[in-house]
Amino acid sequence: MARLFQELVESVRIAFGQIRANGLRSVLTALGVIIGIVAVTLMGTAINGIDIGFNRSLAMLGEDVLYVQRWPWRRVEDWWSYVNRPALEVETAERLNRVIEATPGSLLEVAVPVATRGTSVRAGELRLAGVMLFGTTGDYARIVTTDVAEGRMFNAVEASVGRPVCVLGSAVAENLFPSGSALDQQVQIRGELYTVIGVLAKQGEFLGLFSFDNQIVAPLNTMRRQTGIRANLDLRVKVRDKTRLAAAEEELIGAMRRVRGQLPGERDNFSVNQQQAFKEQLDPVKAGIALAGLFITGLSLFVGAIGIMNITFVSVKERTKEIGTRKALGARRRTILLQFLIEAVSICLIGGLVGLGVTLAASLVLATLLPALPIAFSPGLMAVSVLVSILTGVVSGFAPAWGASRLDPVVALRYE
Amino acid sequence: MPPPIAMSAAAPARRPARAPGDLVIRIEGVTKLYRMGAETIHALRGVNLKIRRNEYLAVMGPSGSGKSTLMNMLGCLDTPSAGRYDFNGKDVARMVDDELAEIRNREIGFVFQTFNLLPRSDALHNVELPLVYAGVRPAARRERALGALRNVGLGDRIHHKPNEMSGGQRQRVAIARALVNHPSILLADEPTGNLDSRTGEEIMALFEDLYEQGHTIIVVTHEENIARHARRVVRLRDGLIESDGPVA
Numbered sequence: 001m002a003r004l005f006q007e008l009v010e011s012v013r014i015a016f017g018q019i020r021a022n023g024l025r026s027v028l029t030a031l032g033v034i035i036g037i038v039a040v041t042l043m044g045t046a047i048n049g050i051d052i053g054f055n056r057s058l059a060m061l062g063e064d065v066l067y068v069q070r071w072p073w074r075r076v077e078d079w080w081s082y083v084n085r086p087a088l089e090v091e092t093a094e095r096l097n098r099v100i101e102a103t104p105g106s107l108l109e110v111a112v113p114v115a116t117r118g119t120s121v122r123a124g125e126l127r128l129a130g131v132m133l134f135g136t137t138g139d140y141a142r143i144v145t146t147d148v149a150e151g152r153m154f155n156a157v158e159a160s161v162g163r164p165v166c167v168l169g170s171a172v173a174e175n176l177f178p179s180g181s182a183l184d185q186q187v188q189i190r191g192e193l194y195t196v197i198g199v200l201a202k203q204g205e206f207l208g209l210f211s212f213d214n215q216i217v218a219p220l221n222t223m224r225r226q227t228g229i230r231a232n233l234d235l236r237v238k239v240r241d242k243t244r245l246a247a248a249e250e251e252l253i254g255a256m257r258r259v260r261g262q263l264p265g266e267r268d269n270f271s272v273n274q275q276q277a278f279k280e281q282l283d284p285v286k287a288g289i290a291l292a293g294l295f296i297t298g299l300s301l302f303v304g305a306i307g308i309m310n311i312t313f314v315s316v317k318e319r320t321k322e323i324g325t326r327k328a329l330g331a332r333r334r335t336i337l338l339q340f341l342i343e344a345v346s347i348c349l350i351g352g353l354v355g356l357g358v359t360l361a362a363s364l365v366l367a368t369l370l371p372a373l374p375i376a377f378s379p380g381l382m383a384v385s386v387l388v389s390i391l392t393g394v395v396s397g398f399a400p401a402w403g404a405s406r407l408d409p410v411v412a413l414r415y416e
Numbered sequence: 417m418p419p420p421i422a423m424s425a426a427a428p429a430r431r432p433a434r435a436p437g438d439l440v441i442r443i444e445g446v447t448k449l450y451r452m453g454a455e456t457i458h459a460l461r462g463v464n465l466k467i468r469r470n471e472y473l474a475v476m477g478p479s480g481s482g483k484s485t486l487m488n489m490l491g492c493l494d495t496p497s498a499g500r501y502d503f504n505g506k507d508v509a510r511m512v513d514d515e516l517a518e519i520r521n522r523e524i525g526f527v528f529q530t531f532n533l534l535p536r537s538d539a540l541h542n543v544e545l546p547l548v549y550a551g552v553r554p555a556a557r558r559e560r561a562l563g564a565l566r567n568v569g570l571g572d573r574i575h576h577k578p579n580e581m582s583g584g585q586r587q588r589v590a591i592a593r594a595l596v597n598h599p600s601i602l603l604a605d606e607p608t609g610n611l612d613s614r615t616g617e618e619i620m621a622l623f624e625d626l627y628e629q630g631h632t633i634i635v636v637t638h639e640e641n642i643a644r645h646a647r648r649v650v651r652l653r654d655g656l657i658e659s660d661g662p663v664a
Binding site for chain 2: 002003004005006007010017021321322324325326327328329330331332333334335408409410413
């Protein structure tokens with residue numbers, strides 16, 4: 001044990017002496033590893049960022065909200081069995097809420113009908129198209145994941161009598177009332193005037209597809225009466241305990257079947273969706289992107305590893321006679337193997353640490369220049385890249401070091 | 417610090433051979449074959465040799481006589497194709513690599529023609545090297561290496577690198593390195609081959625002194641005037657021992 005330790009110390013000493021003696025060569029070899037580690041860690045940072053952005057988007061859907069809809073959030077092969085499902089109505093929500101209230105210890109809190117449609121909105125001279133209009137009841141305040149930044153949400157009375165009031169998403173408010181508060185102003189939706197009673201806090205984009213800030217929430221009854229449009233309606237059901245989401249989903253399915261009067265054995269004529277379903281849909285895509293990205297950047301690290309292997313072979317060749325001398329003085333195979341392995345690992349580790357520094361600097365610069373980019377440089381990533389650089393050294397240094405350890409001392413001593 | 421050892425260039429005064437001690441090396445019927453392409457070369461054809469503690473032996477022979485092969489064998493750098501080789505009663509003929517490394521580390525001190533010092537390490541670290549491989553702790557290592565360097569008259573050169581020293585000094589460092597782990601034998605391969613004759617004589621005087629101190633020395637050489645320093649000469653020819661006897 002003491003011997004192994006002395007040998008290790010000696011090996012580290014040799015390695016650093018060697019790196020110092022062959023300065024330029026060591027720098028060039030390390031450069032390959034530096035580039036490789038920078039590429040891999042930058043990719044890791046990007047993947048991390050995508051993950052964070054993705055989770056942030058999913059959180060907008062609400063972690064404790066189940067969606068009752070006609071269609072599931074996944075691709076369906078047999079679409080014909082879904083198109084004829086009965087539409088969801090406001091009465092469905094009311095009957096569902098009665099079932100929930102009648103269930104002792106229910107995991108569900110409340111079901112809220114939400115009608116969704118795209119519309120344009122006007123305020124004075126300004127007109128905004130492609131806005132999501134949500135028509136809902138007073139219970140919406142209980143399920144919404146966004147805070148109301150200014151003003152308030154409409155209450156149950158306003159909702160049921162159908163008062164012409166609305167709450168604007170932050171982007172809508174900014175665009176229609178750039179110079180002042182939107183509160184108490186009037187907006188025109190499909191020819192009808194609504195009074196703004198609240199503005200939602202900023203949320204951001206959902207998976208980069210559309211903005212959650214580009215929405216207007218109004219009482220469903222107002223929307224119905226004034227525009228007479230049939231909107232696509234679904235139910236959002238708030239769960240009491242988000243750690244028991246699966247059980248809550250079970251209960252919801254049972255409750256919906258009762259509401260619909262479905263017989264045992266009959267297929268559900270509705271779908272219960274949750275953000276988890278999105279995750280399941282998108283996780284393979286995400287994993288694919290990560291895998292492809294890491295593979296491509298891994299190639300550059302591989303090239304760096306080949307450089308290390310090459311230089312270790314050269315180092316062994318150059319010092320064949322020294323290996324012979326060391327063996328004559330009592331160095332064992334293990335000793336020689338360790339010596340060259342540690343030399344390769346040292347270069348890789350130095351390269352890895354420098355590369356990590358470069359990545360850290362680069363991600364800091366990027367984060368300053370593009371604050372919207374979700375960049376995440378995690379300690380885990382640091383640990384992994386240090387580990388990867390050590391591994392690179394071991395893998396690429398092993399073949400030459402093994403060869404050196406097996407050298408016949410007689411042949412090695414005679415080598416000139 | 418002991419006074420520098422016999423620096424005189426004059427031929428050393430002959431002192432009588434000391435009484436040899438226990439058997440260190442016993443070689444019986446050792447042969448060595450090399451395969452060179454389709455050809456088989458018989459480097460050693462059946463060599464018998466006994467070396468006792470505190471002998472001073474020269475191995476001589478023209479090139480191709482098997483001299484180098486015998487030296488590699490004696491130094492446990494190589495194992496015989498057939499025959500028996502006992503070192504301090506241990507059968508080394510059947511040992512594997514790492515066991516041989518252990519024997520070399522503890523029992524044999526090598527002195528090479530080309531010194532074979534590590535160019536980037538100072539004298540002290542060069543001498544410490546066998547102790548590193550023996551697992552000696554740094555403090556003790558340094559102490560012993562310092563002692564060995566003083567013993568060869570280089571107590572004031574411990575931090576010099578090989579390229580800052582003369583040939584004679586380098587060979588003294590190598591001798592200190594060979595002796596630092598208290599080996600059973602000192603095995604020198606043409607130790608004066610890369611030195612001028614004056615420096616060569618100094619090194620041989622150092623060997624004489626080490627022999628007087630009780631070391632067992634084997635010098636492999638093709639020079640008669642180097643072999644003359646020994647007390648016993650073994651002459652090889654065509655892979656066989658031609659003669660074995662005291663120096664005339």
